[in-house]
Amino acid sequence: MTETQDHETLPGSAQWMLTSLEPQVKDVAETMTRRVQSALTDLAGPVDGRRYRLIYTAIHNAMRVFIDRALGRSTPMTALDDLFRKMGYREAGTGRDRTTIERALHLVQNELWDLLRVLAADNELSAGALNAVGEMLSDFFAHLDEQLALGHESGTTDRNQDVGVARDRLIDLLLTGGDPDAVSTQASIARWEVPERITVAAIDVDGEGELEPGVLGREAIVGKGRPQLVLCDAAAFEDVSRQIKEALPRTRITHCWPIAAADVAEAWKWVTRAVELVHSHVIPKRPVIDCARYRTEIWLHAEPVMRRQLAQELLEPLFAESENSREILSETLLVWLETRESAPAIAAKLGVHPQTVRYRWKRINELFGEALHDPDFVIQLTLVLKASVPLWIAGDQSDFQLYRSTRER
The missing domain is CATH 3.30.70 (Alpha-Beta Plaits)
Incomplete structure (x- = not known):
């Protein structure tokens, strides 16, 4: 769409209909803004919010310019073009594609066309006159879509050359196993050589x-x-x-x-x-x-669910003990599993009398029996205790709560 007014051939009845729409522009723009925000969750926001005001301004200004130009008035497109290019540029700056903003534009176009058809029916507008308005509307919105695309393209180019953005992209690529060529490209823009x-x-x-x-x-x-x-x-x-x-x-x-x-x-x-x-x-x-x-x-701790499951299976005898007994027995058992030292050596490590260790060891054997002679069981027991005991010491009671809950069923 050029700055030249080329709509003198618009039938008088169509011009009269568009003139009657002028007083309604504000109300129509408000209604359309609410519909856009309701239909597109990415554009949702409060009616007193910045996003609402931006959408309303775009719709209101577009309707004003469309009516002016349709009526043959000398209204330049410069300001409106600049507004829509900025909208496209802003979308690119946030890393979004044009999908949402173009859907909003097409929604407004369809809503406005539906309104014009209702007005045409009320004013007994001829099919030819309505078609002329429809073609003009289609050309106008195609022009606005083009401005969005130009702004988005410019914003995308600038974003691609932005060091901070490139570093964010580089991090994303490295964290997701991105293509080496893409990593190299973003690293170059980010001015950071991947070591x-x-x-x-x-x-x-x-x-x-x-x-x-x-x-x-x-x-x-x-x-x-x-x-x-x-x-x-x-x-x-x-x-x-x-x-x-x-x-x-x-x-x-x-x-x-x-x-x-x-x-x-x-x-x-x-x-x-x-x-x-x-x-x-x-x-x-x-x-x-x-x-x-x-x-x-x-x-x-890479697989917390598996640790919890193994704890329930392997440490059941300990879970059945009193809190104090469970604490001292698990501590003693873990030291023995890690060191395989004698009672005096374990006692020195724990700061207790060797006889205390022997008493505890007797109880441990009563709880686990022959399983302590099974190498596979001992390996799993060592790992699950090494992973679990620090949690218990830190106050994590989830293993014991789970044990109790399963026994109460």
Whole structure:
């Protein structure tokens, strides 16, 4: 659609009908805005919200310009074109495609066409006159759709060249096992060369704000959310760690051992699991936590449902004991399983008399009997106790509650 007015041939009856619509533009725009927000959940929002005002402004201005131009008035398209290009640009800036905004545009076009057909019937407009209005409406909305597309294309180009956006995309690709060529492209835009050996770390903040990506310069890339993801060259981790501590003194840094780029997703699982285990008091709280020191704990807690099931099956004799008996027997049994030391050595480790250990061991044998001579049983018992005892010590009672609930059925 050009700036030239080319609608002088619009029948007079159609012009009169459009003139009668002018006083209703505000009310119609409000109604259409509510319908758009009701039909498209991505555009929903309160009537006094910013999103409502943006949609209303676009519909109201579009209707005004359409009627003016249909009536042959010298109304330029410049401002309206600019508005719709900005809308497309804004959608691209948020990373969304044009689907939702184009659906909204087509919904408004259909609603307006339905309204015009009702008015045409009320005013006994001829089929030819109505068709002329319909063609004009179709051309007008096709032009607006084109402006949305131009704005979106421009926004997409700018977004693709934005370092911050590229870093977010690079993180997403690394966490989802993205195509190596796509990783290379985004890394180039992000100005971060993917190292051969990467350290994956989580910033677990205690009462502080998030780490600003710029704090680490080009040495590392920082994700969003909590805990925050940090990726850096393994050789530079000590320096990166120091910078993090300077920016956020109370933060806790949990990091994995050096890995290849292809293993970033798995390493992030290990690191975030370690963070969870810190909060569960299975791993002690320290300013910097090296996952390499807690590989067993991370591994054993990889399948919490399986741990819980094995605990119910293998530790049933312990669960039937009193709380105090269960605590001292599980502690003694775990030390024996891990060390296979004598009673005096175990006693020294536990800080009790050797005779106390012998008494406890007698009770353990009564509970588990010949199963303690089965190598497979002993291996599973060691693992499930090693995974469970720290939880119990930290106050997690879910294993015992589950045991009691199954016995009450």
